[in-house]
Amino acid sequence: MTAYAPPVQRLITELSKLPGVGGRTAQRLAFHLLRLSDEEAFALADAIREVKEKIGLCERCFNLADGPICRMCADERRDSDVICVVEEPSDVISIERTHEFRGRYHVLGGALSPIDGIDPEDLKIAELYQRVESGPVREVVIATNPTTTGEATALHIAERLRESAPEVAVTRLASGLPVGADLEYADELTLGRAFAGRRAV
């Protein structure tokens, strides 16, 4: 017999399904929620419900949106002839934080990974080609992660675009040493990339 009353056990079980939340953390969070006022706890429950009910994918770029198109696509001041391709909606936020990019996005919904059964049809890749081919697009910045699957996805897209839209510049985010890093602790791959991508000062 578990020492918890069933509703408490259920909450702990649900909380422990969250990424990075183990049994102990789930228990601590559950007891925290129990100590809160009803109002405060319901605010979290309602925020979860609301986000699932109101948030969908943008029809154009597949970013998260609370209407048919997302805020980035709706913003007329952004350049529509530069498209930045990312894996996930969270990547859009990361790039927006840099204030370096004022174009549009295209969210693939993941990266190609044949071992995990993720093929081009499982991502919004065909939709990207269609966007590039139909609209006036000057540049496609491929900002998938610098991981095996992200690189494979970037290559796959770049090759296809080179054929179907040769007038469009296809670029990739620079790979190299992170700002503030120490050469001594950099891994060989990153240092190798930094070397290969060296620039005149």
Place this chain on the structure above:
Amino acid sequence: MTAYAPPVQRLITELSKLPGVGGRTAQRLAFHLLRLSDEEAFALADAIREVKEKIGLCERCFNLADGPICRMCADERRDSDVICVVEEPSDVISIERTHEFRGRYHVLGGALSPIDGIDPEDLKIAELYQRVESGPVREVVIATNPTTTGEATALHIAERLRESAPEVAVTRLASGLPVGADLEYADELTLGRAFAGRRAV
């Protein structure tokens, strides 16, 4: 302008109020919830609602309960003449895990801390005295935390019970080296307690 749609921002704000959850973690959790099916996300929202709606405090021991009295108080096989006094409902779970105790509990709802304005009236201390004085009680095990406030609470209760119920044994959990610890890394207070509490082997 934040890059998030308002419902997403609201969810991140609510999540970041949880203990140990910073802005980045809240964002990661929010995107995780967005990726889940509606059903999975609603299960968490409903578990939060349910726990607040169904769980209250046990009338007898002030542990969490899904009815008028908790499972520990309802279990007739437990000794009712030994009461273990703890600060929080989560402490009951910790002690239950040891399988060392088969008596009843009394949850104070915190520890005495005059600086934070927590006086005896703010805790379920009067209710403890009443339980001890009205029922046949053989022993009161004070299992408040071995912290300044926990110790102060233990002393406060022990003194009062010594006067009002001198026939009841009042004990305190042993303080000393944790199992598996290394003398070299033990703090002076803990090591001092371990010395003071040494036992014949």
